[in-house]
Amino acid sequence: MTDTPFPKSAANRAIALIKGEHRTLARMLGAIHMLVARYQHAGYEQNFDLFDAMLRYIENVPNKLHHPKEDKVLFPPFMRFAASDKQLVAELEHDHARGESRLGSMRRAYDAVRAGVTNGPAVLSAATQEFVGFYMNHMRREELQLLPLAVARFTNEEWQRVESAFGDNTDPLFGAELADDYRLLYQCIIELAPATLKSYLEGAVIT
Ligand SMILES: [Fe+2]
């Protein structure tokens, strides 16, 4: 590892890739939030195939594709930085770990809606709102707090590793074989979505 200044382009490309993945996840979270809001209206037809596919996407893509790259490549260089920087990474890692239990609440609420439980839609709405707020805040902290620190301190080699990990999703260490499956799932969700959600989802960058 050297302390040579990194070429701006390597950092910029890596950051654009990370933000691109965040944008895609944010679109899916926004779409699931809008769909659940519609469930609150009496008479609105509940499209379980669509919701099921969306839930499967947010249950899998962060944990299997996005977080492993952050945990293995983006976070480790921070271990040689100040204690406050390590604390930020520890909190972000903690978010990755607790996301699963929060998704579990959403999954249980969804199962209750499918089973026809009277207050199911209200419970699902609350669980969805809670998860979307939690995850959007997590991504916001990565973009506004973590990435600026990385820009100030990462070496060229570190940025190259980040760019390579987030690059084309062909590295088997980071679920290359899964990336295609989830691109297809995203397309399938677009096909199932009503017109307004379709155009919203189509605005996302799929990496
Ligand atoms: Fe993260």
Ligand SMILES: [Fe+2]
């Ligand atoms: Fe992230």
